[in-house]
Amino acid sequence: MTEIKQLNLIQAINLALNDAMAADPKVLVLGEEVGDKEEGGVMGVTKGLSTRFGTDRVRSTPISEQAIIGAAIGASIGGYRPVAEIMLMNFMAVPMDMIVNHAAKLRFMSGGQTNVPIVIRTMTGTGFSTGGQHSDYTEAWFAHTAGLKVVAPSTPDDAYGLMRSAIEDNDPVIFIENLPIYWTPGPVTCQHVPIGKAKVALEGADVTIVAHSRMVVEALAAAKTLAKEGIALEVVDLRTISPWDRAGVLASVAKTGRAIVVHEAVKQFGIGAEIASVLSEELWGQLKAPVRRLGAAFSPVPFSKPLETAYTPAAAEIAATARALMSA
């Protein structure tokens, strides 16, 4: 049954959109440049869709983020399943009202009479020197908002599977794509990945690393280094940030007794705080060391390369923190 292709994340997401649009005529795509006349998206993620499914279903928009999300919400209430693109995660601040006050809340405020089955795709990540307004991770804002689901894949397979699930989900899903790992290939099984389930990306007995998006790649690199030193990291890829897989993460940390939560967003008040405080509370008396958190420095994302590199958590810092926990 399962056909294994090698695809990068751009291709995997593109395939998921293709498959979802073919499977359900109610699936729509909208956003700046998403149509083929505009090159199928600045990164080509939506390439070919408007040619295949027509410009009625795949619509490029003016630069109007409030109207983009508003149109997605309205169309979803009217029976469709729009996938809206907000080109970069910093621009999510522009239609913030539409996302947090409307998409997230209409189901509840209407007493369940309406619902908003939309997906909001967005891209971000440090690494390309795009600076203070083009590389932030702001998943914490959305995870703190009841009514939104937030996912952030780190592999092509999960990107495909989570996109299919997000589109079929009956609630709004924020779908976070990381720019620097867009071109990393991997096997794609074309299976749905359930929202709300983490994945043990690497088994290990000593320290659990909880991460998502590109930080999973850094965690796996740290694990490689530490394996040579006899320290076995267990890497848990959250995949879904909200609602996150408490049971899965707790099981891993209950086993290792040590945890480091890592994200590319600013550390202070980031999503790592929620996970760390649940771990500390639920595993009271069972932990071998305090839960540690790693995140970006408390500053806007800097432009200059050495600063940008220092700003973002990386494998070396994860490894050093794990070593410290082992000798604590």
Place this chain on the structure above:
Amino acid sequence: MTEIKQLNLIQAINLALNDAMAADPKVLVLGEEVGDKEEGGVMGVTKGLSTRFGTDRVRSTPISEQAIIGAAIGASIGGYRPVAEIMLMNFMAVPMDMIVNHAAKLRFMSGGQTNVPIVIRTMTGTGFSTGGQHSDYTEAWFAHTAGLKVVAPSTPDDAYGLMRSAIEDNDPVIFIENLPIYWTPGPVTCQHVPIGKAKVALEGADVTIVAHSRMVVEALAAAKTLAKEGIALEVVDLRTISPWDRAGVLASVAKTGRAIVVHEAVKQFGIGAEIASVLSEELWGQLKAPVRRLGAAFSPVPFSKPLETAYTPAAAEIAATARALMSA
């Protein structure tokens, strides 16, 4: 020196604005309805200012939150100190880009050449059945944003003192006012209150409650109840949410060995997570019980009175949690 008046929070903030405008001709006020032609604000917080200082310095605006914050940012870079009002905290989502991508970042992105000495006043809070789009606490979004300061007074004295400090601060400050406690009177000493310093509102040996805004009132009520049972709560009023007073909070919890962090915002991914995880990490081995967190239910704010009441943390829940910690 210190003249002690009895004022409620509306009066205290109004006095602080009056004193600040009298002290510095560069202080401006803008927002919807802030002028006296429009009744000096929907709650009267800015009443009298335009009459006293003129409509050049105190400007009512159209309903244009992006332009309000943009105008405040521009005027501040041009040498002024604008106090902008965003009527309710939910509406902060509308000018979100201006706040998080611009006000917070211009100092850093310009390498310190410009800075944004603005105050953004906003109001919120459950209790008046204003429902899903008029009562949210979203301080976590702003605390997670490097470059913003966030304060939330619970007493008239702190409201006065924090407003004076916020206006004189050279960086953007989000100033959160709670609706239901607006009319609670208290002594006002007319002293500046430093940003970044918590206050021990009540001393106690057993359990530290860390709270801000109206939750301080609930914590004090819980303390009263528990005192009769022989449990002594220490209530720490954060006052500043970011940068929060780590040293002050750690000192209290190091003393009591038990902590409950309470806020009116949704619990998940709220600011309590940051505080709880810092406490768990820094006081590793010193705590007598796991740090607990209380916050609103994971839903939009409901309209119906019994639901609204159940939604928000209150004295009884704080007391019950403290009791449980004491017998843990």
Place this chain on the structure above:
Amino acid sequence: MSNYPRPDAATLLEIYKKATFIKQNDERVIKQMMAGKLVTPYYSPRGQEIIPSALSVSLDDDDYVCTIYRGVHDMLAKGFPLGEFWAELAGKATGSCKGKGGPMHLTHPAKGMMVTTGIVGSSMPIATGLGWAAKLDGKGRVSVANFGDGAANIGAFHEALNLAALWKLPVIFICQNNRYAEHTSFADSTLLTHLSARAAAYGMPGVTVDGNDPDAMYGAAKLAIERARAGEGPTLIEALTFRFNGHLIGDAAPYIPKAELEAAKALDPLPILRARLIAEGISTEAALAAIEAAIEAEIDAAVAASLAAPFPDVTELKRDVFAEEIA
């Protein structure tokens, strides 16, 4: 505007019925609040009844309407069930939103009442999306966005109108210009004298009409609806009217000059239309009195039912956040 379609006698009577229904219901809400029997924020539509009444007679149940906190008139004109309305205002489990939404979020999809928002300006982008859905469906449905004069100055207005025009969506943008936005007078919000002038900024037809005149409002709305159904795209209608009460109940509106308010009230469209129906022989005093009495009885029943109904259980906090119940 001489080429506008005009309402026939039956339609005029229908408009009067809807408007009277809105007016009597509004008066009852305020009465219940004053008596302490209802505690809720409430934004009275008194003075603006004709606008949705003259519009809705040209709409079908499955045409979409989005409105705002001050949208009770829009809802009732569209056929919102009165029992569910009163129960929702009372925060009861039998309310249209199970008590979770309240007056600012009244929703009733069966009659096309899709979204009520408390955020100024946000009705427009969402109604635009419903217009997109309607266009994709190809069944000739239209989508109406109601909003105020103050809302015309917010960014969402601009983005929604441009998108709707560009995509030729079947959307009717109805700006109910009641001369005030909370405490701010229209003249203090823009230099324009007519907001319909903004339609040209999007290549969209725009018109200003007396929203309190059933003929003018009916004609402008009908034309816009027909254009939309025919695939000719959106229209901006600025409907001039006046808000007879404060922004919300409790606001005595001292910022409205007395003379201005009195002049507006003197032109209360309800008695004028009533007198006209009789004068033109469309109805009689007795028939109208009977209609008004029937409305009063319907309101009595709804109010009584709302008082008797149960509150929602607190477990409702876990439902309708997501499709799945929260554990």
Place this chain on the structure above:
Amino acid sequence: MSNYPRPDAATLLEIYKKATFIKQNDERVIKQMMAGKLVTPYYSPRGQEIIPSALSVSLDDDDYVCTIYRGVHDMLAKGFPLGEFWAELAGKATGSCKGKGGPMHLTHPAKGMMVTTGIVGSSMPIATGLGWAAKLDGKGRVSVANFGDGAANIGAFHEALNLAALWKLPVIFICQNNRYAEHTSFADSTLLTHLSARAAAYGMPGVTVDGNDPDAMYGAAKLAIERARAGEGPTLIEALTFRFNGHLIGDAAPYIPKAELEAAKALDPLPILRARLIAEGISTEAALAAIEAAIEAEIDAAVAASLAAPFPDVTELKRDVFAEEIA
């Protein structure tokens, strides 16, 4: 537009100098990038040089300018120091923003370059605030907001223009309509043929000019600046132009029809103005060549200095977040 002020000979020469400076600098940036000696996102202003050049000759150092990622031309025309520009692009400590801002956030208050933003539309509200400051100061200063054709469809445009008009602020809104917003053609973003038509939506004067024609651009800008300085409020200028390169370097712009691009390039305003200066006797081939050589030398020096300069220390992450250094 016959009543527009016209640039005199010296001013025309000054415009040419600025525009040439921008062009030669742009070519060097691209050359360095292609050679792998500079790694940065870069949004070329090639083709749009005349707009800020013809504007800036009427501005003083203390007049404010806000611009966008594609704002190198606006900055250089306003007098942004070349050394700090190149060092910033290279992410060096000697850059105007100490390397923290990069190409999208170039700032230099001494020459009035107050804000450069990477968020479409956001230059307008902030420039409006600077206009408010200028009006309060009462010194006749003006504030310029630069933005693109695509940005005219975003909500911030609407709010800023309405507020500036209502408050009669000394703001010049310059929409540099280069016919594309990233990959989206102007015709696919709005039904309008001229964005200046939107000025009427705010009661503001609006004009469309050929931004590549120094006379027209100078005249429209000068008139708007004079109005603003005289306290008569803002103006919207749509300056028609064309983007000769892709959205950013690396984008080959296949979405621009070849004929359209070739036609635009055939009207490259730089050689046209150069020929005119000689034809009208305002300058000579030799004098212009000397100017161009001097510019080249200045660029050589700035590039060399930027390569030699140190990177900022990582402790800079703790500075300029707040006034106080982070502990």
